[in-house]
Amino acid sequence: MPDSVSKVDPRRWKALAFIAIAQLMVVLDATIVNIALPSAQADLGISDGNRQWVITAYALAFGGLLLFGGRIADLWGRKKTFITGLAGFAAASALGGAATEPWMMFGARGLQGVFGALLAPAALSLLAVMFTEPKERAKAFGIYGAIAGGGGAVGLILGGVLTEYLDWRWTFFVNIPFAIAAAIGAIALIREPSEARNRSALDIPGVILSTLGLVSLVYGFTRAEAEGWSNGGTIGFLIASVVLLAAFVVVESKVRAPLLPLRVLTDRTRGGIYLSLGLAIISMFGLFLFLTYYLQIVQDYSPVKTGVAFLPMMTGMIVGSTQIGARLMTRVPAQRLMGPGFLVAAVGMLLLTQLETDSSYTTLILPAQLLLGLGMGTSFMPAMSLATQGVRPQDSGVASAMVNTSQQVGGAVGTALLNTIAASATTAYVADHAAGAGGSATAQKMVELQAMVEGYTTAIWWAVGILLVASLIAFTLIRGGGRSSVPAGAGGADGEEKQDEPVLVAMH
Template structure:
């Protein structure tokens, strides 16, 4: 249900809460979840030492979260449409906060891994509906663009802030606090959300309770995510990967067949008839596959080549978060309103390509100010322009009643794109680094040679996303004129947003 309505006399109903307060609460929830996905990496050595993790099991501190998170997003998004997005969001936040507290108190390997799995479930349930709620909060295009810009900042800014916060908490307190910090934030969000977030009724479980479809997509997505993250360790040609990958794809094919034949599908396939939604998801898949190259290999370059500590490396990502905040929260909405979503999407992706090309010239004896900072600023500008436009194009192509499943689809695409992108980039980096090492290069030069390959490949991913977007969206809606916003396919411009 949309978050606006008219009274019977045609006059807007009185507001009971500020819609921007709701946007703020949703964005805080999104940032908390995104930060948690990045904050753990910095603390892994401390976790290993504190709980006596074996090297083989340490990766499961990450994977135990990623697998349920990626596997449950579609189901959680659809549940938001059926039983109400507010209910699903607050349930997810409560579960995420409680399991975070348990993670902080974990006393051994098995308990931390188990609690991280539950935390991934809570994160998926909470985040699946956020974009759908944000995108349907306003009918007026400029306000909608501002709201989506705030969501984009929460997502990207959380990714940039995560390593810094992880370094600070681990260095000055302990690894436990990377989990403890979520508990009070989650509690405040739940209490404030119960009062401030408008309640939406949902369509009812009878409109789409496809239990078999839910089982197929959840099992298929979890197995696919597991196979991807596991392939980096055991190899794509290993017997386990060659068995599990086709099995996961078979489950997902079964899900698609089920959706094409069942009366009330979990994911209505008619959504993909929308060129905007389909193109936005493909573009996001390719763009996120490349962006993970900055967050992962950029951090490694600053630490392993330039010699920065984890805390210093985290501080090094603050400028990109500041730029993304400035562009997403202020500039992007005005530019989208004036020039339209597609030009901003293309311009932003072009800047991201330029930033990766700049990083491919980073030097072994370089400096942060010369070799990393300029590229990261260009990257922040590009992402701040591209992300709100991309999400706006996708979400404007669905009805408010289906915004939950569309939001879950966006999040799923992001998770799979990041996992596949990082795995592919890592494989090429390892190959290039090993080749240079065998040729007699020292460690720093060999590592940097691998990182150069990652940055060039990431540029290629985003460039391909730009080409695909331009091809698929060439017949999309254009701005009505200079200074006029694009019409939104989701809402009628006469609707009045009220809470």
């Protein structure tokens, strides 16, 4: 029986704690280094032109290798892949913390991305094959969803504290105890069903095309942020990504053992989840960027105070994921959670379009963050669960990798797209108001701050629209959840997943 492991092995709940630690380490690493970057740049002598590679090296390796990492988990075993990812991530973090030259830092961040691409899909797919009973699955994915959504805010807080009170190097070294604890727990507690392995030959052409295509896509959007959308290199990489990924789809439709079976993508619910989740991450990453700059530059918050200021969002995500999403996942359809969840998040984002240079944190920013957190947490939880529900156990690694890929690509697109919109609005505001500010330095400074806020609010309006589109997709495409008795990996007698049967049976 597919869910026998879930019902028999009580250690899976203890194992969940260590899987959660590993996931937190990967997610917070996307933001923890951002706050430490100015100090690291000064200490290592990294030029302004090259500092982007501290972020970009991680994003390219992580985003480009996720599908490969998911397939390795299916082929090699999730537990083994999980532990290998932890060990490699810890070693790369040690190298980054001990860096004395820029190239050491860039190399360490790239290696973190490589091993993160092994670790992240292995963690999610372990949950998929360990928790298959609907109510237990809802609780497990509620915890995982809260961490996946709130880890970025934790990274901002932890990065601020470590940078301000210790040293930027500790934003790397802090990963080591996390990794050791998670590895020890995994060795002792994690058991995965033996039938969940996929021992088919590795699809080498698929690996090459998907890796190059995803790297080109992420780097194209990264270049757009720095060089502009009309830059020849930006256009070239984006076109190359389209060509490579199209070739990847063609190859996957023809090879005997594809890296990414197209049935994983063509399922209506999973396709809707990947798309809506990616759009939501676009909005969320843009918000992290703008709100961090707003609080530090416009409101003059310290790094630590800025990190703490994100606590309401993290609290909202935890409540939305564990108390709303997890409790309702087995009772109502996922579309009735994800659709309204994205709408609530859009209302929170809408409040932030009212930002001024002197806006009150208590009356505007705090309630906006709570709504954002509640909405995102409620939406992320069923998304994480349903993205891996109904797939063959042998495909759970690549299905999990697609969740991470949609998040990673969404983050790259969000940072580039919304930052470009904000920069254009800021430039236009300065051009319109600089002459009226006179020669006073104070007046010029005020215009600059107002221009920054104008740029942020303009981009946030776009983020509101993107969240509304994510909500529409959730309402129209996503099915599943509710009173389902269909466990992950359940299929017909031939092992095929039941693509055409709706998971939803009834609702209250």
